[in-house]
Amino acid sequence: xxxxxxxxxxxxxxxxxxxxxxxxxxxxxxxxxxxxxxxxxxxxxxxxxxxxxxxxxxxxxxxxxxxxxxxxxxxxxxxxxxxxxxxxxxxxxxxxxxxxxxxxxxxxxxxxx
Amino acid sequence: xxxxxxxxxxxxxxxxxxxxxxxxxxxxxxxxxxxxxxxxxxxxxxxxxxxxxxxxxxxxxxxxxxxxxxxxxxxxxxxxxxxxxxxxxxxxxxxxxxxxxxxxxxxxxxxxxxxxxxxxxx
Numbered sequence: 276x277x278x279x280x281x282x283x284x285x286x287x288x289x290x291x292x293x294x295x296x297x298x299x300x301x302x303x304x305x306x307x308x309x310x311x312x313x314x315x316x317x318x319x320x321x322x323x324x325x326x327x328x329x330x331x332x333x334x335x336x337x338x339x340x341x342x343x344x345x346x347x348x349x350x351x352x353x354x355x356x357x358x359x360x361x362x363x364x365x366x367x368x369x370x371x372x373x374x375x376x377x378x379x380x381x382x383x384x385x386x387x388x
Numbered sequence: 389x390x391x392x393x394x395x396x397x398x399x400x401x402x403x404x405x406x407x408x409x410x411x412x413x414x415x416x417x418x419x420x421x422x423x424x425x426x427x428x429x430x431x432x433x434x435x436x437x438x439x440x441x442x443x444x445x446x447x448x449x450x451x452x453x454x455x456x457x458x459x460x461x462x463x464x465x466x467x468x469x470x471x472x473x474x475x476x477x478x479x480x481x482x483x484x485x486x487x488x489x490x491x492x493x494x495x496x497x498x499x500x501x502x503x504x505x506x507x508x509x510x
Contacts, residue, residue, distance in 0.1 A: 306492070306493060308492070309492060311491075313491070313493055313494060315496045315497075317497075323502075324484055324486075324500035324501065324502055324503050325435070325484075325497070325500060326500075327496055327497060327498050330489075330496045336498070368435060370435075370496070370497075371494075372491065372493060372494030372495055372496055373493055373494065374493070374494060375448060375493070375494045376437070376450060376451070377437040377494055377495075378434075378437070379434050379435040379436075379437075380434070381434050382434075
C-alpha cells in the first residue's frame with residue numbers, strides 16, 4: 276500500500292493569513308508516461324462528506340476558489356490557502372490514485388486562530 | 389446535478405451482514421465512464437476505500453476486505469450496493485458512496501453521498 280502522511284495534524288491560522296498543509300507519500304505518485312502526479316486534496320466540513328478540491332496535485336476542481344492551490348511532485352505535496360477565510364475551517368485530506376488501492380492521509384484539522 | 393444517497397440499517401449485530409444501497413439521482417449510473425465506490429471512515433481513523441464497481445466488468449476490492457465484501461450495480465434501478473459480511477465492532481464507521489472519475493491509473497472521487505453511520509453492536 277502507498278502510505279500517505281500529512282503534517283501537521285492540526286493547524287491554527289488567523290483570518291487572512293496563509294495556511295500550508297503537507298502530504299508525503301511512501302512512494303512516488305508521479306506517472307512518467309504522462310508526467311502527472313496522481314494526488315488529490317479534499318476538504319471535509321463537520322457533518323458533510325469530503326469535497327474534491329484539487330487533482331493532479333495542482334488542478335483546482337471547478338468552483339473551488341483560487342485561494343486554494345496545490346503543488347509538489349513525486350512524494351512531497353503541499354496544499355496552500357493563500358488567505359484563510361472563516362468558511363475554510365475544515366479537515367483536509369490528501370489521496371493518492373496512482374495505485375488503485377486508493378489511500379488517504381490521516382487528515383489535517385485547520386482551525387481559526 | 390448528480391447526487392448520491394446511501395440507505396441501510398444504522399445498527400448491525402456482530403457476525404451479521406451489512407447491506408447498504410447507494411441511489412444515484414440526477415443522471416444515469418450507466419452514462420459516462422464513471423466508477424462507483426464505497427468508502428468508510430471509522431472514528432479517529434483514516435478514510436478507507438472499500439471497493440468499486442463499473443456498470444460492466446469485475447468489481448475491484450480492497451485486499452484487506454476482499455474476503456468479506458461484495459459490490460454490485462443495478463442499472464435498471466440506478467443504484468449500486470455494498471454487502472459486508474461477518475461484521476465486527478471494527479467495522480463501525482460512517483459509510484460513504486462516491487463517484488470515481490477514471491484516469492489512466494486510478495480515480496478521484498468527485499461526488500459523494502452524505503454518508504450513513506453504521507454501528508456494530510449486540
